[in-house]
Amino acid sequence: MLLAFFSALLLAAYATVRYLISSSGVRYLVDTYGMDKKKLGKLKYKDIAALRKNINQLRKQNDAFSLEELVRKYRP
Numbered sequence: 741m742l743l744a745f746f747s748a749l750l751l752a753a754y755a756t757v758r759y760l761i762s763s764s765g766v767r768y769l770v771d772t773y774g775m776d777k778k779k780l781g782k783l784k785y786k787d788i789a790a791l792r793k794n795i796n797q798l799r800k801q802n803d804a805f806s807l808e809e810l811v812r813k814y815r816p
Contacts, residue, residue: 758785765792775814 762785769775769792780788791810798807 761785762788765789768792769795769814773811773815775811776816779814779816 765788766777766780769780769788770777773795783791791814794810795807798810
């Protein structure tokens with residue numbers, strides 16, 4: 741019984757940390773690039789991580805046109 745309690749507690753902590761990381765990524769994209777929070781809210785955690793990775797790659801390449809095209813889909 742004690743093991744079941746700790747495993748449930750650990751699962752809840754994992755879910756909370758994952759939610760906080762995801763919401764932090766969404767908040768960064770909304771604040772930095774002016775994206776719509778509702779449109780980003782429909783994306784999964786992996787999609788948000790991939791979007792941030794693509795944005796960082798385009799910023800390193802100094803490709804402003806591709807960056808704007810990528811970000812435009814998620815703006816209001």
